[in-house]
Every structure is written in structure tokens, then in C-alpha cells.
Amino acid sequence: MATAPTKKTAAKPTTKAATKSAAAGRLGVPKTYKLYLGGKFPRSESGRSFAFADANGEFLANVSQASRKDARDSVQAARKAQGGWAKATAYNRGQVLYRIAEVLDGRRDQFVAELVATGSTARAAEAEVEAAIATWIFHAGFADKYSQVIGSTNPVAAPYFNFSLPEATGVVALVAPQQAGWSLRGIAAVVAPAIVSGNTVVLVASELNPLTAISFAEVLATSDVPGGVVNILTGFVEELAPGLAAHMDVNAIDLAGVEDTTLARDLEATGAENLKRVTRPRTFAPRHVGELNEIVRFTELKTVWHPIGV
Amino acid sequence: MALAESQSLRRNEPTDMTVGAVVDAAHSVRIDQVGVEERAASFTKRSIKTDAKLWGLDLAIRTMDLTTLEGSDTPGKVRALSAKAIHPDPTNPDIPSVAAICVYPNQVPVAKRALEGSGVHVASVATGFPSGQVPFSAKLDDVRAAVDAGADEIDMVIDRGAFLRGDFATVYEEVKRIREACGDAHLKVILETGELGSYDDVRTASWISMAAGADFIKTSTGKIGVAATMPVTLVMLDAIRDYWELTGIKIGMKPAGGIRTSKQALHYLVMLNETLGLEWMRPELWRFGASSLLNDVLMQLRTQATGAYSGPDYFTID
Numbered sequence: 001m002a003t004a005p006t007k008k009t010a011a012k013p014t015t016k017a018a019t020k021s022a023a024a025g026r027l028g029v030p031k032t033y034k035l036y037l038g039g040k041f042p043r044s045e046s047g048r049s050f051a052f053a054d055a056n057g058e059f060l061a062n063v064s065q066a067s068r069k070d071a072r073d074s075v076q077a078a079r080k081a082q083g084g085w086a087k088a089t090a091y092n093r094g095q096v097l098y099r100i101a102e103v104l105d106g107r108r109d110q111f112v113a114e115l116v117a118t119g120s121t122a123r124a125a126e127a128e129v130e131a132a133i134a135t136w137i138f139h140a141g142f143a144d145k146y147s148q149v150i151g152s153t154n155p156v157a158a159p160y161f162n163f164s165l166p167e168a169t170g171v172v173a174l175v176a177p178q179q180a181g182w183s184l185r186g187i188a189a190v191v192a193p194a195i196v197s198g199n200t201v202v203l204v205a206s207e208l209n210p211l212t213a214i215s216f217a218e219v220l221a222t223s224d225v226p227g228g229v230v231n232i233l234t235g236f237v238e239e240l241a242p243g244l245a246a247h248m249d250v251n252a253i254d255l256a257g258v259e260d261t262t263l264a265r266d267l268e269a270t271g272a273e274n275l276k277r278v279t280r281p282r283t284f285a286p287r288h289v290g291e292l293n294e295i296v297r298f299t300e301l302k303t304v305w306h307p308i309g310v
Numbered sequence: 311m312a313l314a315e316s317q318s319l320r321r322n323e324p325t326d327m328t329v330g331a332v333v334d335a336a337h338s339v340r341i342d343q344v345g346v347e348e349r350a351a352s353f354t355k356r357s358i359k360t361d362a363k364l365w366g367l368d369l370a371i372r373t374m375d376l377t378t379l380e381g382s383d384t385p386g387k388v389r390a391l392s393a394k395a396i397h398p399d400p401t402n403p404d405i406p407s408v409a410a411i412c413v414y415p416n417q418v419p420v421a422k423r424a425l426e427g428s429g430v431h432v433a434s435v436a437t438g439f440p441s442g443q444v445p446f447s448a449k450l451d452d453v454r455a456a457v458d459a460g461a462d463e464i465d466m467v468i469d470r471g472a473f474l475r476g477d478f479a480t481v482y483e484e485v486k487r488i489r490e491a492c493g494d495a496h497l498k499v500i501l502e503t504g505e506l507g508s509y510d511d512v513r514t515a516s517w518i519s520m521a522a523g524a525d526f527i528k529t530s531t532g533k534i535g536v537a538a539t540m541p542v543t544l545v546m547l548d549a550i551r552d553y554w555e556l557t558g559i560k561i562g563m564k565p566a567g568g569i570r571t572s573k574q575a576l577h578y579l580v581m582l583n584e585t586l587g588l589e590w591m592r593p594e595l596w597r598f599g600a601s602s603l604l605n606d607v608l609m610q611l612r613t614q615a616t617g618a619y620s621g622p623d624y625f626t627i628d
Contacts, residue, residue, distance in 0.1 A: 072619050079621070249621025273618065 033063045033210065035070060035234060036217030038077030039227015044235070045069045052211060055119035063210045066235035068243040071202065074231035075247055078171045078200040081228030086168045086198030094143030097196060099223040101136035104129070107219065111184055111212065118209050120181065128185045131286070135188035138290050139196045146197065146295050154303070161306040166299035168198030169277060170251035173244035175237055176206040176213065177284050178257040183209035187216055189284055190256050193294035195229060202231045202250070204241060206257060210234035238263060245270040252277035252298050256284070319594055322559045324489055324523035329482045336517035339552070341509035341545055350540035353581040363576065364614060367607050368406060370575040371398060373593045375433055375564065377412040377601045378628070379440075379532065385420040388413055391628060392424035399608050399625075402615075408604065409593040410463060414439070415452060418459035433463035433498070437488060440502070440531035442467040446484060453491045464488070465498045467531060468515060470505045478518055485522035498526035498564055498597075501546075504536030509545045516549035526562035528599065537567025538599075540581060547585040560590070566599025572610040575603060601628065 033052075034041045043049075046067035054060045085093070104111070108129045115125035151165040172194045177186035183206050194201050205213030217232045233240055237258060245253055245267040253271050258264040258281045271278045279297055288294070327335075358366055376395045378387060391411055399405045410431035413421050421432045434456035438444035444452075453464055466488050472480040489497050499519035503512050519527050527546055529538040543565045550561045563586075565578055575598060582590055590596055605625045612620045 075619070243619070246618035247621070248618060248624060270618075274621075 031061060033061050033214045033234065035064050035066055036214060036220070036230070036232040037070065037074050038080070038231065039221065041214075041217070041221075045073065054117050060117060061211060063214075063234050066204075066233035066240060068240070070233055070235075071240050071243045072247070074202040074233060075171060075173075075244070075249055077228040077231055078202055079249055081226055082168070082171055082198075082200040085195070085200055085226060085229050088198070090144035090147065093196060093198065094140045096224050097136055097140035097143060097192065100219060100225065101133050101140060103219045103223045104133050104136065104216075108133075111215065114212055114215055115184065115209075118183070118211060124181055128181055128183070131289070132184045132188040135185065135192055135289050139192035139295075142290075142295070143196050146292070149292060150296055150299065150301075156305075159308045161308055162303065163306075164301045164303040166197060166296070167302050169298045169300055170199060171249060172199045172201045172298050173241075173247070173250050173253040174201050174203045175241055175253075175255055175257040176203055178206050178208050178237075178259055179284055180208065182206075182284050183212045184216060185289075186257070186284060187213060189289050189294075190254055191230060194254070194298050197295055197299050199252075199298050200229045200231075202233065202244060204237055204244070204257075205232055205234045207237060241267055242270065245276070246273065248274045250274075250276060252279075254279040254297075255281045257281065320559055322520065322523055322525055322561055324486045325521045325557070327521050329479045329518070332482065332517050332521040333478055333514060335521075335552075335556070336514040336549070337510070339513070339548075341513060343509055346509060346541045346544055350544045350581065353540065353584065354577045356580045358576050358580065364611070366576045366579050367572055367611055367614075369579060369591060370572070370598060370607050371408055371604065372406045373591075373596045374408040374598045374600060374604060375410045375412040375566070376408045376604055377532070377566070377599055379412065379414060379435060383414060383417055385417070387628075388417045388420045389424045390626075392421055392430070394604070394626060394628065395425065395430045396428045398604055399611075402611075405608070405611065409597055412465060412599065415456040415459065415461070418456055418461050422460040431462040432460060433465055434459075434461035435465045435467075435500075435531075437466040437484075439465070439467050439500075440533035442469050443471060446487075449484070449488065450491055453488055457491070457493060457495050461495055463496045463498060463526075464492050465500055465528060467500045467502060468519065470502055473506070473511070473515060478514070481515070482518050482522050485519055485524060489523035496525040497523065498528045498562070499524040500528045500531055500566075502531055502534070503529050503538075503542045503546075504534050509541065512542055512545050513549050516546050517553070520549070520553045520561050524561065526564050526597065528564035528566055528597075530565075530567040530599075532567030532599065538565035538569060540577065543578065544581060544585065547582065551586060560595055562595040562597065563590070564597040564599055566597075569598055569600050570602045570606060572603075572607050575607065 034043050044064040044066050048065040049062045050065050052060050052063045111129045112125045116122055147166055154162040156162040174190045191201055213232050220230050244250055253276050255264050255267055264281050268278050378391055395408045395411045407430050410433045411421055412433040415434050415436055418432055418434045436452040436456045437449035468481050485499055501515040506512050516527050529542055547563055554560055608625055609620045
């Protein structure tokens, strides 16, 4: 679990990495968990990090502690990527999402091991990775279909074709679910429905398991997802969410994993300043994944009146 | 612009130095490339916060030459830009006007009319901008047309072709004669440093321009890949200091092109402060040539005022 940000336990390789490398007769290569911002893996601009411990309280890794400025930079990266991503064809976005599932599937062992290290049972970890992959495939398939489901042709009393179609809301800030068993799966559950329609996102990773979020960023970085479409910040919700809620260039915010009810209410009020679409905190259950509403909430309907000729 | 302030500055006049003497003066110092680049990089590491930041951003606006130099410029666009030059943020009267707007000669009458009585100057590029590859008579006509149309400031380009083949005398003479044609209009000389090759050349071109009577020296046209950089600007600021020590006359500096963010602008102001000092930190002696910088500065100012990061949705698209 995350310890206090100021206290930094000595950075030593994880026991597992040490054993493995010792067996191979070489030095251990402890992984540095950094942020994922604009398609790159920078350290926090503030230079801060915090020690992350495994379920038994043993040191696991140092994790970057993102600052408000990192959040600002992420929004900038997301904004820059948004036009291009929304313009990509639905078919192309579907392919990219499918590719995420492919790469994730290829690295399932790594994720299972990491989830186990952070407190899952082997069986639960495997089920979670499976569910995450399934979520990505589901949304990949939905990429060129949701528009037909949400959109409509409207009867009007004049010689016009009148139809409504959904377009991306823009830049969406997401607070990942903090539920146990919903780290990798929770990311899929909030990110996939947001980006499938052409939004770009800034994700505040779960405080319970920031490691998996950054490992997942490595999947994104190798899946043809354009840099900036998904940006991942590790750190503390309390520090990062208010800046994102107040940011005038963020069009929507999903408070999924904000557990402090007072904070959630404040964020909702702050978000109203530029009429952000705000989604309230919620508890995730398998039945919610793939709900059409998860996609609809970050789209805007555009209605077109097209004159009918003879 | 405060008249009293500008009157207290003695205007630069063409010197009677021979071109050989000017080049010798320039070459009296050789530029240490590594040293200059390291020094320039060091200015980007200062922490400018709160009051100092607000002051710097305010100065950045007051010293800005808001620029549009496109083939597609229309009177409508120039009028819109002029309105923005006077009131950069219509919702906030505390934001000052910019120093000038910078346009092509054909747009000068439009800008002049739109800016009448506002104190915002009209600057016009001239002399076959941006390449300068036209006959000298055409350059003179270009300048005269702009001045006659009411331009307060002329941004000329030097003949890089002549400079690079070593014909410094031609460059020197041209600047002198353009300066004469400017009359009361202030002359900014664009060196187009991205085409000059070395810092030594930048220093030589700076000296030639100053000795020929430039009121300002300016880095770039903004029309080629390499525009203003911190080291180039530092070399030019050092040349300005040397010229001031020799003659007692203060020449202005205008970095132009590629300065798009508030952070960059503050870096330049730090460099200016630590090289020439507070005396130079005013529109009579310092300008930013920029088009997209203004919106970023306005965005930063609003962020400072409201505490929330702003976005491009809330500012005009120019």
C-alpha cells in the first residue's frame, strides 16, 4: 500500500527480481515506475516519488508522484492528440483497441505476477487479466457500431433529412477505480469507453495499485495508440483531481475512484465552472462493463438538417 | 507609449566608421560557441514565480510586436488583429496594449486607421521581406511606400547573399540608405540569423547594422526553419552592450519567430535582465516578434488570476 509520500524507504530491488537475477548470475534490474505522458515515460516534473509496498508491507518499487504541473502537461498532451484521434476512422480506432487486447494477452503472465505481488490471489489475478482483455476486445468491436446505436434519424415536419450522431466530448480526466480486484480491469472499464469514441484521457491511477497502471502504459506504448491519447499519472487523487476538475481545457471528468465523499462533492462543484460533464463516483461490478451508457456519457450529439431535393 | 521615456533615449545615427573598422570592432571579440550556449541555457533555470512572473508577463505584452505576415492577410484580419492589439483581453481592462502590430506594407493603411489614437505602433516589414533578394531600388520603394502609408517602424532584412559572400560594404551601405529613407520611422534590422552560419557572423552583422544606424536589431523573419534562439539573442545582446560602451547609444533588441510560450518569453526576459539590465526592459528597447505568444501569455495571466488552468477555447483564434 502507498506509504507517506515524504518517507522514502531505501530503493532496493524486489526480492523476486533479486532472486531471479542472482540465479542468472547478474545484477538485478529493478524497474523504475514513471509516468506516461504524451507517449513518453517521464519522471514527475517535481522529482518526487514514493515507496510502494506489497501486500506484506515489503518494499516493491518507487513510484513517481505526479504534481499539478504534470497533470497540466498531460492535459496539454491530451488536447494535442485529440483532434487526430477523433478524426481517425472508427474502424481504425477499433483496430488500435484490438491491438491493445492483443499485446495485453501476450503479456498476461507479467500482469498476473504483478497483481499477485500487489495482493491478489493467483486465481483472482488471472480472472482479472482475462476480464481486462475481454473489455478491450468488447470496445474494439463496438468502435464502429456505437454510433449506429446512439445515433438516430429524426422525423421532422419539413423537407429535411434530420439525423443525430455522437461525437467525442474532447479531453476527459478519469480517476481510476480504487476497488480491490479492479486495477487492470478498472483501467479498461473507464479508459476503453472513453477513448473508443475519439476522446483523449488523463488517467489518475489507482492509489491501491499504481504499478499495474504504468505496466499497462507499456502495453499502450506498443499498441499503435498515438502518444497523448492516454496519459497516466501515478500519485494521489487528493492532489491531482482538484487541478483536473478546475482545468478549463478538460471537457469531462469521471470521478469513478474518488472515495472521499466530501472531495467528490467539491470536485463536482469545481467541474461545473466550465460545464464539464461530471460522472459521479461509483462501485464497479462486472455487469457495468460494456454498458452503452459508459460510452454515451463522453459523447456529444450533433444534429444535422440536410435538405431533401426532389 | 510614453513620449517622455522615448525622448530620453538618444536615437542612433549612422556612424562615419569605415566598414573595415566596423568589422574589426565586431571581431575584437570571438564567440565561444560552447560558452554562449551554456550561458544561454543557464537563463532557463531561474525560478520566476508570483509577482515577478506577473510583472514579466505584463512586460511581455507591452513589448510585443503582434505579427501577421501571411500572403492571405486581408484588411479584415488586420483590423481584427489591431483590435486585439489594443485590448488583448477584452474581459480584463488591466491587460495593457501591445507595443505594435507588424504587417506587410500593403496592410499599413488599414492598421494605421484601426490603431489611430491607441498608442499602438504600426510596424511594417520592407526591403523585399523575407529574402531581400530584390534590386536595391525596389527595396527603397518598398520602404518609402510603407513610411508614406504611416508606418512608425520599419523592419528591414539585410542582404544575406551579400553578407555571406563577404561583401560587408554592400550590407553596410544598404542599411545606411534605408535608415535615411526611414526618416522618423524607427528602423529594425533583421539579420535572419538562421542563414548566417555562425555566432561570429551574427556578431558581425549586428555591428554592421548598428553602425549603419539601426534603432533595433532583430533575429529573424520567422519565415525559415531556424528562428530566434537564446544563444543567438545573447550574442546580439552582447554586441548591443559593446556598442553602447563605445558610443553611449542604446540599441533595441527584437527576438522574433519561435517564441510561443510564456515560459520561453520569461526565459528571454531573464536573459535581457542579466545581460543589459532593467534599463532595456521597455518597449523602446525590447520587442518580442510573435503571433501565437500573446494567447499563451493571456492564458497564463488568467491562470494566475483564477488559480485554474485555462484553455485555448477561451481566447480568440487569430
